[in-house]
Amino acid sequence: MFCPLPTAHCPLPTATMTVTVRLDPERPSVEAIKRAAAIIRGGGLVAFPTETVYGLGADATDEKAVRRVFEAKERPADNPLIVHVNSSEMLARVAERVSERAVQLIDSFWPGPLTLVLVRKPEVAQSVSAGLATVAVRMPQNRIALELIEQSDTPIAAPSANLSGRPSPTTAEHVAHDLGGRIEMILDGGPTIVGIESTVLDMTSDPPVILRPGWITEQSLAAVIGPVSCSITEKQLERSPGTRHRHYSPRARVVLIESGSPDFIQSFCAGQLKGGRVAFLGHTPLGIDSTDFEAIILENSARAYARSIYAALRELDEKSPRVIVVEAIGERGEGAAVMDRLRRAAVQRIRE
Ligand code: TXA
Ligand code: MG
Numbered sequence: 001m002f003c004p005l006p007t008a009h010c011p012l013p014t015a016t017m018t019v020t021v022r023l024d025p026e027r028p029s030v031e032a033i034k035r036a037a038a039i040i041r042g043g044g045l046v047a048f049p050t051e052t053v054y055g056l057g058a059d060a061t062d063e064k065a066v067r068r069v070f071e072a073k074e075r076p077a078d079n080p081l082i083v084h085v086n087s088s089e090m091l092a093r094v095a096e097r098v099s100e101r102a103v104q105l106i107d108s109f110w111p112g113p114l115t116l117v118l119v120r121k122p123e124v125a126q127s128v129s130a131g132l133a134t135v136a137v138r139m140p141q142n143r144i145a146l147e148l149i150e151q152s153d154t155p156i157a158a159p160s161a162n163l164s165g166r167p168s169p170t171t172a173e174h175v176a177h178d179l180g181g182r183i184e185m186i187l188d189g190g191p192t193i194v195g196i197e198s199t200v201l202d203m204t205s206d207p208p209v210i211l212r213p214g215w216i217t218e219q220s221l222a223a224v225i226g227p228v229s230c231s232i233t234e235k236q237l238e239r240s241p242g243t244r245h246r247h248y249s250p251r252a253r254v255v256l257i258e259s260g261s262p263d264f265i266q267s268f269c270a271g272q273l274k275g276g277r278v279a280f281l282g283h284t285p286l287g288i289d290s291t292d293f294e295a296i297i298l299e300n301s302a303r304a305y306a307r308s309i310y311a312a313l314r315e316l317d318e319k320s321p322r323v324i325v326v327e328a329i330g331e332r333g334e335g336a337a338v339m340d341r342l343r344r345a346a347v348q349r350i351r352e
Pocket of ligand 1: 115136160
């Protein structure tokens with residue numbers, strides 16, 4: 001029986017030796033990747049870098065291997081996985097009826113951080129799609145990921161390689177922290193470039209709907225195929241369960257300051273200090289001098305935030321603060337995807 005969460009009848013996954021292999025992201029050793037591919041083909045789990053975040057890979061055609069992904073991550077079984085391919089031929093193995101508009105998007109953005117939801121072919125294991133008739137597919141822009149798919153010669157199902165609900169991993173160390181002892185191998189290609197997950201676009205709706213904002217913006221998509229929708233209906237929410245679950249959260253409470261002057265943020269953090277340790281992640285340097293206060297200051301840009309927010313949330317969480325106060329950035333362009341992640345991580349959102 002498959003249980004998404006550990007119970008008395010279905011304990012945590014049994015201990016597995018996790019081997020980490022360091023690779024040059026520009027010229028990865030083909031020998032090492034062949035070893036990883038042998039694990040994938042044998043039904044095992046390999047974490048690998050993509051341009052967005054690290055993924056936890058399994059053979060997308062192997063039902064048992066895919067179920068192990070859910071177990072290792074403690075992921076609810078109703079949240080489907082993204083299938084990673086490295087060619088149009090491989091795309092044709094997993095998806096039916098790739099429309100003209102989908103082809104235009106593929107020509108413009110693949111390899112890259114755009115996931116297309118298409119009609120699923122039977123070769124894809126059922127649990128990849130959590131029982132849906134669709135499959136989410138993307139071609140990552142990362143040599144290690146592409147070579148792993150090539151050597152495995154099979155589409156690779158891979159969610160972000162974190163424990164379910166935690167911040168996504170942007171380094172191999174993050175993966176080892178969450179999944180060490182549960183998976184066979186981690187391919188370490190250094191920190192990821194983009195830092196937040198791909199845009200998920202449902203191509204089975206007309207107009208296509210952005211189910212999850214990401215580095216490829218609504219404007220960039222519209223420039224290629226015309227209008228896309230950003231408003232998810234109840235029905236689509238049902239079909240993209242991932243958007244329902246709480247996400248990206250460290251252990252500490254995250255409070256998001258949606259808007260506020262430096263003075264407001266400063267006095268808010270100072271007030272929070274009365275209750276215990278406080279961490280701050282933002283772009284405004286604060287003049288707070290206390291051993292109970294930790295801060296990570298980022299450049300005020302979507303690129304800088306995207307690249308660093310998950311690592312920063314993890315790093316601050318290690319200091320065991322009671323609360324992590326996060327300062328918002330502008331919502332324009334790629335900022336929308338960053339703000340989506342910060343809102344999902346937050347338990348409270350405030351404005352001055
Ligand atoms: O950048 C990324 O997308 C990373 C890297 C590893 O590729 N992957 C990733 O996977 O973020 P994951 O599992 O953390 O998020 C997958 C998202 C979820 O929100 C899920 O609900 C949605 O994609 N999804 C997957 N299959 C779907 C489907 N058939 N229909 C609708 N939504 C789907
Ligand atoms: Mg995820």
